[in-house]
């Protein structure tokens with residue numbers, strides 16, 4: 001730390017991203033990326049002519065991409081704001097709506113707490129039930145902004161659309177932010193609610209279901225007035241927030257419906273394959289509607305399993321947070337990656353059984 005900064009910055013604990021190691025090739029199941037390549041027709045957009053325009057600033061309105069997103073959901077372009085990854089959308093929304101207070105589950109995406117601290121937003125963590133589900137009544141009439149990832153990060157558990165709607169109805173005087181990073185792998189999408197309620201902000205990303213984590217594109221869908229608020233924040237912070245190559249990729253990726261459907265289906269099939277395999281190996285697997293599963297083994301601690309898998313060239317995610325410290329979070333990989341993971345876990349558990357004999 002330098003002696004020039006503030007106590008706030010000195011005291012901050014930044015978000016720790018999952019490892020992106022470059023030392024060797026791992027089977028990489030730790031950061032919920034999509035194992036399938038980006039849509040080929042999207043990749044084809046990075047043509048010579050796109051590259052030749054890089055001397056010009058990107059379109060600050062992201063006109064083409066905004067229109068593709070609006071068309072996809074049957075919304076107006078005034079309901080859409082494109083951001084540099086959904087982490088930026090979260091930052092804008094926290095800046096605009098959380099200064100007086102924000103609440104979210106005790107087990108969820110770690111970035112919420114980090115941004116709340118950075119912006120000095122008073123925060124409340126609401127304890128998930130023993131089975132890691134949200135009790136929606138705990139979120140009624142909060143008098144502060146409610147943030148929910150749905151499906152929830154780390155657990156993969158989804159809240160039904162009717163329960164989300166109840167939470168929105170019971171918070172008419174504050175904002176409810178629904179982070180839908182994993183919604184395409186589940187079955188409840190809150191976008192339909194934005195025409196009905198003026199207090200819901202939906203945040204989405206191209207990083208997971210659209211195989212574009214490296215392009216850094218996210219977006220907000222909300223009532224026109226809310227989008228105006230967020231645009232003000234964006235234009236006061238970073239007017240050219242999305243680069244022109246990423247915009248072109250994302251605009252085509254959202255139009256390539258057949259590729260999207262196929263890759264989402266493959267991930268869902270992989271999720272069933274992985275969950276079944278883990279159950280057979282004696283794991284407890286939380287019911288996931290996302291592109292990962294959170295699982296714990298009764299005889300082997302999460303951290304030990306994480307380390308042993310890493311030695312075998314397989315990366316999964318382990319969190320130190322008390323409630324989930326015995327679990328590992330495994331991103332859904334390709335069919336062969338899942339088969340390899342299950343084989344290696346089986347060997348690790350067999351070794352441990354031998355040691356115990």
Ligand SMILES: *Cc1c(COP(=O)(O)O)cnc(C)c1O
Pocket residue numbers: 032084085086087088109149153179181204205206207213216217218
């Ligand atoms: C991955 C993730 C994000 C961040 O996505 P980017 O668009 O890559 O910034 C946001 N929220 C949740 C819950 C996530 O899991």
